[in-house]
Amino acid sequence: MRNLRAQLISILAGGIALFAISLIKANEIELPEIGDRSGATISPEQERDIGREFMRQLHNSVTIIDDPEIATYLQSLGYQLVANSDNRGQEFTFFIVQDSTINAFAAPGGYVGVHSELIKNTRTESELAAVMAHEIAHVTQHHLARAFEQGSRLSLPMAAAIVAAILLGMGTQNPDAGFAGMMAAQAGAAQLQINFTRSNEEEADRIGMQTLIRAGFDPFAMPAFFERLEQVSRYYGPEPPEFLSTHPVTRNRIADATGRAEALVTTPQLTARNQLQFYLMRSKLQVLTSDDKKQTVEQFSQALKTGRYLNEESARYGYALALTRAGNQNEARQQILQLLKKDTDNLAYLLVLAQIETAAGYFETAFEIYQKTLALYPNNYTVIINYASALLQGHQPHKARDLLKKQAQPGRGTVRIYHLLAKAEEEMGNRAESHRWLAEYYYYIGQIGMAIKQLQLANKAVGSNFYERSKIEARLRQLQTEATGKKNS
Known part of the structure; x- marks a missing residue:
């Protein structure tokens, strides 16, 4: 059955x-x-x-x-x-x-x-x-x-x-x-x-x-x-x-x-770079989905010691990520610098290094790494999201907002962008804009009722700005119509 x-x-x-x-x-x-x-x-x-x-x-x-x-x-x-x-x-x-x-x-x-x-x-x-x-x-x-x-x-x-x-x-x-x-x-x-x-x-x-x-x-x-x-x-x-x-x-x-x-006759055209990215992301996924930080550190450590891994670089990368997550920034930094000596412009390695410096509280160093990485990879979505997150942790919401706004408009963005924009606007004291971006966040994840509530709060907080109020009310009517249509269907 x-x-x-x-x-x-x-x-x-x-x-x-x-x-x-x-x-x-x-x-x-x-x-x-x-x-x-x-x-x-x-x-x-x-x-x-x-x-x-x-x-x-x-x-x-x-x-x-x-x-x-x-x-x-x-x-x-x-x-x-x-x-x-x-x-x-x-x-x-x-x-x-x-x-x-x-x-x-x-x-x-x-x-x-x-x-x-x-x-x-x-x-x-x-x-x-x-x-x-x-x-x-x-x-x-x-x-x-x-x-x-x-x-x-x-x-x-x-x-x-x-x-x-x-x-x-x-x-x-x-x-x-x-x-x-x-x-x-x-x-x-x-x-x-x-x-x-x-x-x-x-x-x-x-x-x-x-x-x-x-x-x-x-x-x-x-x-x-x-x-x-x-x-x-x-x-x-x-x-x-x-x-x-x-x-x-x-x-x-x-x-x-x-x-x-x-x-079927074929000659696979896999490159070492493509395969490396797969192994790196596979290792990252292992770290992110683990419930035991210490055990994950030990697993990658043992893999490097015994040679039981599919790819050495990804094992060391995973080890650095696991150490960072476990709070051992010093050892994590040594591991990722070892990788960067061989591949100085590798995006994944640079992002981890910036993440390590952010976690250690060295925000200016992290910002420099992100700026260098953005110069190497202009308009890269991952760099922008990570950089904006670091800017918010470093209490620079204005820079975070300006960076993120280039990537999103209501209805055309991602859940991470909407949530970070809402946080940036909140830290800047812009309640109406914070509620407006939270509305997009809730709509994106399927909570249309919460999205409508956030737009209503935005409408109350917007003040006398006719242009901003018009944008909020237009989006509110759009979501209310959609919600009514679902109830009647």
């Missing part, structure tokens, strides 16, 4: 992983209108609307890792694959969910999520790229839209009701209660959807492999990763890694992937 439920979830949500659905309660989901009662296939714009709403709800339900350096790396890797896919014009957003299970998923509108644990279990960049290429294929092949088309006899509202029934069950102590409700609503179409799910996975494997090869990655990484997961699953007993529940791996599937790789 568990496998059947997972398969139905996969097809109805277009490959959305079980973890995401299980963590969102039914009463928290407000699906946007996805079509009329005729059951016509949803349009690309409707897919994007569903995806945006999904992401806003997801922000309330799971921890999305917003480290700008890791996020930028994953987005860059993702678009390297998209550029070699069969739908290069499709817009994508790639992100990492902090979760101790091995999984990845694709949501409507080009949203692709990867669990932190999956990345930590990959051994090469090609393995990570293989998983992402598979999920990209789910999006470019419009599996969600095709799923709704298959269920068109029941109409799109009925399909949304089935998803809600699943969510309701997953949010209770008795998941089978929601499953029973789903079956009552959709029993007649269950087998059709199961078969369609299997064909989705086969197609995503095939298209994903083609994308992987065109992008210059090792095609054998896909079956290698599948096989290692299949071996690992033997130690999980009746509950295999979540990836295997939503993406079943069989010996036949591994053989098919190997056969495709052997049949």
